Amino acid sequence: MSTMTLLRNAACWRAKIPWARRGYATESSSAAVFKPSSFGQPLFQSHPHLVQSTELTPGFSAQEYETRRRNLMNTLPDSSIVVSISGAVKYMSGQIFYKFRQASDFWYLTGFDEPNSAVILEKNSTSRGYRMTLFSAGKDSAKEKWDGAKTGPNEVATIFQADEARSIDHFASHLRSVLSTCSNVFVDVPPTHNRKSAKLTTKSILNYLSPSLSPHTEYDSIVDALSSSKRKPLAPKISLLRAIKSEAEIRVMRQAADISGRAHAKTMRFARPGLSEAALAAHFEYLCSLAGSQRPAYVPVVASGGNALIIHYTSNNHLIRDGEVLLIDAGCEYNGYASDITRSFPASGTFTPAQRDLYAAVLSAQKALIALCTEDSGFGMHQIHLRTCVLLREELKQIGMDVSSRDIEQTLFPHYVSHPIGLDLHESSHFDRSGSLKAGMVITIEPGIYVPPSSAFPKHFHNIGIRIEDEVLVGKEHPVVLSVAAPKEIADVEGACQGLLGLEPF
Ligand SMILES: [Mn+2]
Structure with missing residues (x-):
């Protein structure tokens, strides 16, 4: 069946059927779809249960990607080119590959989900303001028999709105030809390279793409050209754009936070003494996958009792005991966007008085901090962090724990209170922590208190770790908490643990 026939048939069927639910749809809309797909990623033509007719990737129109590219090019001086490279398939061991995930900046600019x-x-x-050439692996029937289809060059150009689509084999020569005509080349080291130690060279980029990409002499000449003062880092430019979320991005981030928030609520219900932390992690990830998430946004922390004092505890292999607090820091990735939520709850369904006091202290500070997440507050991320230390100290004093600022910063609350989030869990290392917050940013607010078994602190608080983390959309006047589906007030947390919230099964 030709592609055009396929497109027509899919569109025809689409008009006759009710709108497919997002995520794990089971409707008969799939009857119109030819299997296997002839495309390298879900498109409306091949996956109408995932991608709407107006969308290029789930949740995003082709126009959204065009706007991103235009905004980027508008920030660059005349005679500039941008070179952005896809992610690569990564290997666990030998030829055993991990599920592919696209490089975030390349995805942000193109919506193209193929490696290489x-x-x-x-x-x-x-009038467009720039010329776009998209390079990809293209069709190879022998390879596709093993790995599945790649989108063909004609479809790549049309669907992804490139002026030209070419084989990745032509990347080096094309790059070389355009270098002579431009004054600035915005390009980054591929994400697989260590940013601190790797020297930025085109050679590493080309090797990363494919060792057999082009003759060695061509590598060298391109490297020489790019070693000049022409070369500028691309990531800081894209990071400025990614910091402010569009309406479509906010919609998808809200969906991601909803999926994770509901999974948190149900995992509270699922938890009980005697289970392994690993079972809770599995339950959480299962619920997220079932709701349509493509992968976890990070390795979850499921820490029972004193394990919660380890900030990045990910072994998740101890048994849960009666009377402990459980700290779960987990979030899914959905349609490209990360979510990041932490909740702390009683393993047995009811907080002890000491646990309740500590939880209430952190919660009170967390809510006061969220209220600062507006453009009008004039606060920046770093000021919010400083405010956190002051608030936590005040809150602890009220529950009989008189500690110094030094105790807070070095022992009881040793991590930062916030990070921007979006396509990446920690959205950007170029984010200006001292700059004031702007409407449209999405950041986490995650204060915590972790009390070591030290005589410096009251014994009844020993080995309790509490962290409460939400994702907050900064508004001009009001903050919007995206992660509202995860219970947070003490009555709601205990209610979820005890099965009193009336959660639907999935
Ligand atoms: Mn976080």
């Missing part, structure tokens, strides 16, 4: 790809954007004076 690259895009070059050349700023020019056309």
Whole structure:
């Protein structure tokens, strides 16, 4: 069946059926879909249960990607080109590969979900403002028999709105040809390279893409060209755009937070003494996958009792005991976007008085901090962090724990209170922590208190770790908590643990 026939048939069927539910849809809409797909990623034509007719990738129109590229090119001087490289398939061991995940910046600019790809954007004076060339693996029937289809060059150009789609084999020569005509090349080290130690060279980029990409002499000449003062880092430019979320991004981030928040509530219900922390992690990830999440956004922390004092506790292999607090820091990735939520709850369903006091202290501080997440507050992330230390100290004093600022910063609350979140869990290392918050940013607010078994602190608080983390959309006047589906007030947390919230099964 030709692609055009396929497109027509899919569109025809689409008009006759009720709108498919997102995520784990089971409707008969799939009857119109030809299997296996002839595309390298879900598209409306191949996966109408995931992608709407107006969308390029789930949740996002082709226009959204065009706007991102335009906004980027508008920030660059004349005679600039942008080179962005796809992610690579990574290997667990030998030939055993991990599930592929696209590089975030490349995904942000293109919506193209195949490895072994690259895009070059050349700023020019056309009405579009730039010329886009998308390079990809293309069709290879022998390979596709093993790995599944890749999108063909004609479809790549049309669907992803490139001026030209070419084989990745032509990337080096094309790059070389455009280098001579431009004054600035915005390009980054591939994400698989260590940013601190790796020297930025085109050679590493090309090797990363494919060792057999082009003759060695061509590598060298491109490396020489890019070693000049022409070369500029691309990531800081894209990071400025990614910091402010569009309406579509906010919608998808809210869905991601909803999936994770509901999974937190149900995992509270599922938890009980005697289970392994691993069972809770499995339960959480299962619920997220079932709701349509593609992967966890990070390795979850499921820490019972004193394990919660380890900030990045991910062994998740102890048994849960009666009377402990459980700390779960977990979130899914949904349609490209991370979610990040932490909840602390009683393993047996009811907090002890000491646990309740400590929880209430952290909760009170957390809510006061969320109220500062507005543009009008004039606060920046770093000021919010400083405020956290003051608030936590005040709250602890009220529950009989008189500690110094030094105790707070070095022992009881040793991590930062916030990070931006979006396509990446920690959205950008280029984020200005001292700059004031702007409407449209999404950041986490995650104060915590972790009390070691030290005589410096009251014995009844020993080995309790509490962290409460929400995702907050910064508004001009009001903050919006995206992660509201996860119970947070003490009555709601205990209610969820005891099965009193009336949660639907999935
Ligand atoms: Mn976080």
